[in-house]
Amino acid sequence: MIAAWRKLGQSPWLFAGPAVVAAVAFVWLPMVATLGLSFFDWSLLRQEGTWRGLDHYRHTLANADFHLALVNTGVYLAALLPLQVGVPLVLAFALVRVRAKATGRLYRTALFAPSVLSFPVAAVVWLWLFNPTVGFLNTLVGSLGLPPQRWLSDPDLAIWSVIVVAFWKSFGLNLLIFLAALANVPSDVIEAARLDGAGAVRQAVQIELPLISPALFFAIVTTIIVVLDEIVGAVDVLTEGGPYRTSSNLLYFLYERGFRHFQFGEAAAVAVLIAAIVATVTWMQFHFGERHVHYD
Numbered sequence: 001m002i003a004a005w006r007k008l009g010q011s012p013w014l015f016a017g018p019a020v021v022a023a024v025a026f027v028w029l030p031m032v033a034t035l036g037l038s039f040f041d042w043s044l045l046r047q048e049g050t051w052r053g054l055d056h057y058r059h060t061l062a063n064a065d066f067h068l069a070l071v072n073t074g075v076y077l078a079a080l081l082p083l084q085v086g087v088p089l090v091l092a093f094a095l096v097r098v099r100a101k102a103t104g105r106l107y108r109t110a111l112f113a114p115s116v117l118s119f120p121v122a123a124v125v126w127l128w129l130f131n132p133t134v135g136f137l138n139t140l141v142g143s144l145g146l147p148p149q150r151w152l153s154d155p156d157l158a159i160w161s162v163i164v165v166a167f168w169k170s171f172g173l174n175l176l177i178f179l180a181a182l183a184n185v186p187s188d189v190i191e192a193a194r195l196d197g198a199g200a201v202r203q204a205v206q207i208e209l210p211l212i213s214p215a216l217f218f219a220i221v222t223t224i225i226v227v228l229d230e231i232v233g234a235v236d237v238l239t240e241g242g243p244y245r246t247s248s249n250l251l252y253f254l255y256e257r258g259f260r261h262f263q264f265g266e267a268a269a270v271a272v273l274i275a276a277i278v279a280t281v282t283w284m285q286f287h288f289g290e291r292h293v294h295y296d
Contacts, residue, residue, distance in 0.1 A: 031275075038268035049265070056269035066270070068245050069253040075159060076166070076231055076249055077224065083167045084174055084223050089216070092178035093204045108179065115172030119233025122169045127152075127238065130161060158239050158247040165234045166227075174219045181215035182208060221285050225278060250274050 013020075038056055040049030060066050091111065098104040114122060129136045130151040138148040151161045185208055193203045209216070232251045235241055241248035241256070248256075254274065258267030 034268045034271050037265060038272050040265050042264045052265060056266045057273070060266060060269050060273065065245055065248070066250075066253060069248045069250050072159060072247065073228065073249045076163060077227055079160075079163045080166060080170075080227050080231075081220070081223055083163075084171045084227075085216070085219050087167075088171050088175035088219075089178055091175055092182055093208070095175075095179060096182045097200065108175075111175055112172035114169050115176075117169065119169060119230065120237050123165060123234045123237035126161075126165045126168075130238070152239050153243050155243050155246045158243060162231065162234050162238055162247050165238065166231050169234070170230055174223065177215050177219055178212065181212035185211050217285075217289060220289070221282060224281060224285070228274065228278070250277075 037049075039051065039053060041052050042049045095104055095107055098107065132138060132148055132150050132153070135151075137151060141148060149157060151157050189207060189211070190203065193207050228249065228251045231249055232255060235247055235249065235252050236255070239247040241252050250270070251274065254267055254270045257263045257270055
């Protein structure tokens with residue numbers, strides 16, 4: 001069979017075909033269906049739609065809750081991007097210099113362990129830590145002589161509490177990426193730098209960091225893309241977008257439109273707007289950021 005396909009010059013499609021079919025069935029067709037649904041009011045009971053044109057987009061763009069979710073998404077991104085990229089990068093540079101292999105493996109396992117948990121499970125653990133009466137954090141605050149805090153019900157603290165949970169849960173993946181990149185840095189380059197008298201900081205900044213710039217660029221791009229998705233599980237369990245929607249974000253707003261209010265047409269419009277925002281930000285990253293990446 002494979003020999004016959006090879007004679008016909010179709011053997012590449014024999015291997016790529018399943019991936020292409022899966023991409024069309026589970027990515028492109030749903031995207032097209034979502035775009036089409038955004039122009040209709042759709043009822044699950046009647047299984048029919050009413051044409052609304054651009055009304056869903058106008059209503060969404062004029063919705064104050066959407067504006068607040070957009071601002072909150074910017075806050076999440078501004079806080080989590082440096083945390084989920086900068087902190088793992090520093091930790092990776094420190095871990096590759098741990099000479100004891102057993103100790104290094106222990107640190108790696110401990111730091112990566114939260115990443116294997118699902119967000120609902122991680123958030124349930126943090127619910128106990130954030131408990132205003134018997135939680136560990138308020139016990140710690142009380143031991144310092146400070147008043148207890150309403151971590152999840154205070155409008156000024158809720159979003160930062162979610163950010164802490166999201167960072168703790170997700171930074172291990174980027175740590176793994178940076179460790180793998182540093183492990184591939186040529187040892188002769190490092191040895192030459194040491195012979196030239198380069199210290200640890202100079203070696204990391206001027207030699208290792210440029211060599212792992214593709215991994216760094218990949219981590220930045222993927223962190224910006226997935227921060228919208230990853231935060232929803234924590235928001236749903238910890239705050240449900242409250243108090244007063246101060247911890248909501250764009251994807252949680254989408255979830256509420258579609259699966260709580262059953263406004264599927266409006267939810268589809270929100271999904272299209274989110275996809276446009278993510279695509280624009282990603283294009284800007286590749287257009288302005290990739291020029292600083294050294295692939296050789």
